[in-house]
Amino acid sequence: MPPLYRKIAAGLREEILSGRLRAGDRLPTETQLQDQHGVSRNTIRLATALLVNEGLVEHVPGRAGGMVVRQRVTLTFHASRAEMPGPYSESDAWFSEVREQGYEPSQTFELRIEALPAELAQRLGVEADSPAAVRRCIRSVNGNASSVQDTYYPMDLCQEVPELLSPHDIPQGTTRHLAEHGHVQVAYEDEVVAAMPGPTEAAILELPAGTPVLTYIRTGFTPERAVRVSVTTFAADRNRIMYTLGNADVIAKFRASEEP
Amino acid sequence: MPPLYRKIAAGLREEILSGRLRAGDRLPTETQLQDQHGVSRNTIRLATALLVNEGLVEHVPGRAGGMVVRQRVTLTFHASRAEMPGPYSESDAWFSEVREQGYEPSQTFELRIEALPAELAQRLGVEADSPAAVRRCIRSVNGNASSVQDTYYPMDLCQEVPELLSPHDIPQGTTRHLAEHGHVQVAYEDEVVAAMPGPTEAAILELPAGTPVLTYIRTGFTPERAVRVSVTTFAADRNRIMYTLGNADVIAKFRASEEP
DNA sequence: CAGTGGTCTAGACCACTAC
DNA sequence: TAGTGGTCTAGACCACTGG
Numbered sequence: 001m002p003p004l005y006r007k008i009a010a011g012l013r014e015e016i017l018s019g020r021l022r023a024g025d026r027l028p029t030e031t032q033l034q035d036q037h038g039v040s041r042n043t044i045r046l047a048t049a050l051l052v053n054e055g056l057v058e059h060v061p062g063r064a065g066g067m068v069v070r071q072r073v074t075l076t077f078h079a080s081r082a083e084m085p086g087p088y089s090e091s092d093a094w095f096s097e098v099r100e101q102g103y104e105p106s107q108t109f110e111l112r113i114e115a116l117p118a119e120l121a122q123r124l125g126v127e128a129d130s131p132a133a134v135r136r137c138i139r140s141v142n143g144n145a146s147s148v149q150d151t152y153y154p155m156d157l158c159q160e161v162p163e164l165l166s167p168h169d170i171p172q173g174t175t176r177h178l179a180e181h182g183h184v185q186v187a188y189e190d191e192v193v194a195a196m197p198g199p200t201e202a203a204i205l206e207l208p209a210g211t212p213v214l215t216y217i218r219t220g221f222t223p224e225r226a227v228r229v230s231v232t233t234f235a236a237d238r239n240r241i242m243y244t245l246g247n248a249d250v251i252a253k254f255r256a257s258e259e260p
Numbered sequence: 261m262p263p264l265y266r267k268i269a270a271g272l273r274e275e276i277l278s279g280r281l282r283a284g285d286r287l288p289t290e291t292q293l294q295d296q297h298g299v300s301r302n303t304i305r306l307a308t309a310l311l312v313n314e315g316l317v318e319h320v321p322g323r324a325g326g327m328v329v330r331q332r333v334t335l336t337f338h339a340s341r342a343e344m345p346g347p348y349s350e351s352d353a354w355f356s357e358v359r360e361q362g363y364e365p366s367q368t369f370e371l372r373i374e375a376l377p378a379e380l381a382q383r384l385g386v387e388a389d390s391p392a393a394v395r396r397c398i399r400s401v402n403g404n405a406s407s408v409q410d411t412y413y414p415m416d417l418c419q420e421v422p423e424l425l426s427p428h429d430i431p432q433g434t435t436r437h438l439a440e441h442g443h444v445q446v447a448y449e450d451e452v453v454a455a456m457p458g459p460t461e462a463a464i465l466e467l468p469a470g471t472p473v474l475t476y477i478r479t480g481f482t483p484e485r486a487v488r489v490s491v492t493t494f495a496a497d498r499n500r501i502m503y504t505l506g507n508a509d510v511i512a513k514f515r516a517s518e519e520p
Numbered sequence: 521c522a523g524t525g526g527t528c529t530a531g532a533c534c535a536c537t538a539c
Numbered sequence: 540t541a542g543t544g545g546t547c548t549a550g551a552c553c554a555c556t557g558g
Contacts, residue, residue, distance in 0.1 A: 003546060010459070017458075029524070040548045042302070045525090053313055053470070054456045062556030063523050074453075080505060125518055187506035193334075194454030194474040194496035196314045198277075199270070210313070212472035212496070214454040221510050236454035236472070243503055245340060246447035250481050258385055263527060289543070300529045305544090322537030323542045 005046035008037055012047070016056050016069055027057060027067040053210040055237055070208070073238055075101060075141060079190060079216065080244040090173055094139065103141045110136040111167040113155075120152055123219045124226045131155040133164055135174070138204065145205045146238055151230040157183070174228075175220075183227050185220040190243075192216045194236060205235045212236040265306035268297055272307070276316050276329055287317060287327040313470040315497055330468070332497060335361060335401060339450060339476065340504040350433055354399065363401045370396040371427040373415075380412055383479045384486045391415040393424055395434070398464070405465045406498055411490040417443070434488075435480075443487050445480040450503075452476045454496060465495045472496040 015021045033044045048067060051057045057067045081093060091107060098105035118128040137149045158164045163177045175185060197213045214236040220228045244251060275281045293304045308327060311317045317327045341353060351367060358365035371393065378388040392412045399407045418424045423437045435445060457473045474496040480488045504511060
């Protein structure tokens with residue numbers, strides 16, 4: 001026999017998943033739920049905490065607030081397209097993807113110099129705690145933070161390619177600048193993981209409780225060495241990552257035939 | 261001023277992240293924490309619920325139990341390697357990857373016939389609710405469920421390739437059988453998302469509270485059509501997905517030079 | 521102002537599991 | 540059997556926000 005609070009949560013979950021309650025709809029208030037089920041408020045809060053942690057509802061403060069069924073907008077990040085040959089910088093690609101999907105993109109930049117944590121140093125094939133330039137890019141959709149990207153460049157590369165140290169967007173893309181100095185990236189390794197955010201990540205991305213983050217770590221290689229590592233953290237409720245493997249034309253043709 | 265329960269959680273989080281508490285260590289009991297901070301038990305439980313939801317600790321029942329710092333084993337799933345040309349089936353690739361990483365793999369199979377949900381039907385370019393064979397494979401590492409994979413084949417393909425309807429593992433791999441009947445997959449589209457599990461997913465994967473799932477949806481294309489969709493759900497605390505783009509030899513060479 | 525959720529207390533009884 | 544967490548109650552005061 002499941003405990004009371006789980007049964008109450010299951011009932012509400014059913015209402016939402018079945019579609020009887022839609023995104024934006026208000027759930028009954030805590031007092032109403034107490035009366036309906038004849039339990040204490042604490043029990044109701046245990047139940048709703050479950051739904052919040054599943055990302056189904058969120059609490060909205062104030063008199064007109066209450067518990068509201070969450071909206072889900074998904075933005076697609078095409079990992080195979082980003083930074084592939086072409087005249088675009090990665091942020092151009094991202095901007096046009098977001099616009100294509102009907103939203104308004106914006107981003108902020110920041111530059112720091114940091115000692116490389118061991119995990120990342122290992123990926124770059126350099127010593128832990130050696131210095132690196134970190135370019136942080138926070139990307140927002142319709143004004144809501146959507147992803148944070150930290151890209152780490154070993155310090156020796158920055159001396160060769162001083163453009164990397166700009167604290168602003170680099171319109172032509174850093175990949176381009178690296179290439180012009182002889183560092184042409186010919187391979188990428190991507191690692192995709194998911195986890196619950198710590199409080200700092202939750203703060204940056206303004207994540208409601210119960211929202212995991214989707215992180216992808218890309219290491220870029222020239223024929224000689226690893227030149228950079230990017231750690232991109234997405235709010236998982238608003239983003240997905242897409243990869244295309246093999247003959248991409250086949251997929252494009254298929255999509256075209258589906259259109260009409 | 262953050263509320264009490266957050267301050268208490270922050271203190272414990274610090275202990276864990278700083279390394280003073282290691283995986284397997286027990287946190288103070290609830291009674292001890294009550295005394296230390298002079299608060300009620302309910303407040304302590306609010307604090308520890310946060311840590312549980314961040315996946316940092318888990319509750320172990322019984323006298324010798326308590327709250328224990330969670331262990332993190334990560335298994336790598338190489339999405340670019342799986343099903344790429346070669347004599348191996350996908351499950352062979354998975355088995356050897358798990359063994360390489362020092363764990364013991366096992367899996368169970370199941371076959372169902374189902375109406376295709378609209379989402380997946382659209383990916384296959386067929387009508388919603390048309391019938392499909394679903395091969396479910398639950399993969400475990402050291403006896404713990406680690407991922408569930410459901411692969412959907414449109415019914416017309418199953419008539420052509422009756423092997424698909426076997427309720428067991430197909431040693432040579434379904435991809436191989438499809439190819440032998442003229443359906444050679446030449447492109448794949450992968451979609452990666454993360455979310456909190458519903459109760460059924462949590463049950464199958466035996467997920468502790470606060471563990472997100474990492475889902476990847478792969479659509480396989482022949483030059484003519486989409487032939488199958490696989491939905492693989494990983495426990496995010498035990499798995500990561502890896503992609504290699506571009507010239508893989510460059511990365512292999514880099515790894516080799518790092519070894520000594 | 522009225523009503524929402526946010527936080528917190530001080531109790532209680534139960535189920536489980538190692539000792 | 541003793542000690543852990545799991546569940547639940549019945550109160551309380553507060554901060555916030557719309558009408």
